[in-house]
Structures are given as C-alpha cells and as structure tokens.
Amino acid sequence: MSETTFTISELAREFDLTLRAIRFYEDQGLLSPSRKGLQRIYSKKDRVHLKLIARGKRLGLSLAESRDLIALYDPTSRNKRQLKAMLEAIDTSSSRLEQQLNDIQMMKDDLEEARKRCLKALQANER
Amino acid sequence: MSETTFTISELAREFDLTLRAIRFYEDQGLLSPSRKGLQRIYSKKDRVHLKLIARGKRLGLSLAESRDLIALYDPTSRNKRQLKAMLEAIDTSSSRLEQQLNDIQMMKDDLEEARKRCLKALQANER
C-alpha cells in the first residue's frame, strides 16, 4: 500500500494467512487497524503483531499465548509486581523453547534414520 | 507395570497426558493396546508411538501428522512408489523443522531483549 501501511491482502500474502484469519485476530483483540471508510488499514505495529502471531502459530502457540508474547513488546510502564510477572512469563516461554529445540533435534535424527532405511529399501528394490 | 508392558496411568504420568487423551489416540488408530479383561495393556511399541505423539504435540503437529510420522517407523515392505512418497514426506517434515528452528531462534532473541527491558525497568523502579 504505502511504506507504512498495509492492506489486508498484502499481509495475508506476506504471512500466508487467510483474510478470515486476520479479521479473526482483530476480533480477538490482537490487531487494531484503522479504517478508511470500511476498509482496514494496517500499521507497522499491526504488521509486527501479525508476524508474531504467524510465528507463534508455526510453533504451536495458541492465540492467547501469542497475545501474552505481544504484551511483552508493549513498552507500557509497569509496577514491580507486573515486571516480576513478566520475567516469570519470559522464563516459562524460554523453557518451552528449549524443550522444543530438544524435540526438534530428536525428530531430525529420527527422520534421518528413516531416510536411510528408505534409500536402502529402494536399492534392494532396484534389482 | 512390568518391564515390557504399561498401564494407562503409567503412560499418562510419563508423558503428561490425560487418560482421556490416550484413549482418544487409540480411537484414532494410533495405539492398539491389548487387553486383560477390560483393562488396557500397552506394549513397548505403544509407548514409542505415544512418545512420538507427545513430541509432535509439543511441536504443534496434528494427530494426522503424527500418524504419518509413526508410519515412517513401520518397517513394512513397500513398493517403489510408496518409498518415493515416504522420501518426499521426510523432506517436507525436515523443511518444517528447519523453519521451526529459525522461528525459535528469533523468538529466543526477542525474549532476551524483553528480559533486558524488564530488568532495566525494575532497576529504574527500585529508586
């Protein structure tokens, strides 16, 4: 659209999401595009949010979890209690990511073995 | 239970799943425990399957996707066409894992930044 604003289909294309999905995220309070008449105009901030949502989706996060992560980006001033809660949330997320890294490594190993078995079977099959 | 068989609650504890979930996976054809009267007796193979399911779940896989991965472990003889299809499935899964690795790295970086901001805000807050 311009340098700083985006249409819904531009974002849909960029992040491989449907228009319906993007509107749904707005419904859930994760995006807040402005309007030009009826049409939605998305800001850079909206785009960042959507990027986080898409990334979270690929890692199996729920929208609620992505919402929490988005909140970590919001530079609103907070009191001590809130800040400590944020640090805890960050730790929880980090642990989960570590677990996922582990899972991915195991799965990669498994896939590599499966590939070998497959190739061997193909060779035996060739004759 | 013994060295080679498991009860449903043993597996539930080990993989942090509910009994209901495990029974559901059986319903979906991913597990096939034998019976002792009414009670389910799970084999080592069942346990392996469940481990794959749990791992897949943590990475956001659907049950259908986990089912496909489990099939890669099954050493049934296959024809050429099937073997080629398996290799394609393996490639697809691998690509997805690479994407996830990427996503995790970005998310870790983001979380680290958020943590720093948080600590800084806490410091400013102390005075």
Place this chain on the structure above:
DNA sequence: CGACAGCTTTACGTTTACGTAAAGGGAATT
C-alpha cells in the same frame, strides 16, 4: 462384607481457530 482405587464404556459438551456462504459497498475499468 463394605468401601475404596483404578480402570472401563457411552455419550453429550466444549474450546479453539477458523471456513463458508450470502449480501452488499465503493472504486476502477470496459
């Protein structure tokens, strides 16, 4: 024997994350 503990089935309910019409506004192109 009674009462838990742990397992079972059946079956309806729920949450999440959208999909899918149906009907229409508004600008541009033919």
Place this chain on the structure above:
DNA sequence: AATTCCCTTTACGTAAACGTAAAGCTGTCG
C-alpha cells in the same frame, strides 16, 4: 451503465482434540 475487483459485515457451520459426567466392572484392604 455494467462489470470486475477488492473489500466489507453477519452469521451459521465445522474440524480437531479432548473435557466431563454418569454408571459400572474388578481387585484389594480393613
């Protein structure tokens, strides 16, 4: 003026993955 394109709202529908009673079997412990 009519078509086309892109966007909109409203609203009902759906797939996946279980949750949650309700009611019953089965072994063991006091």
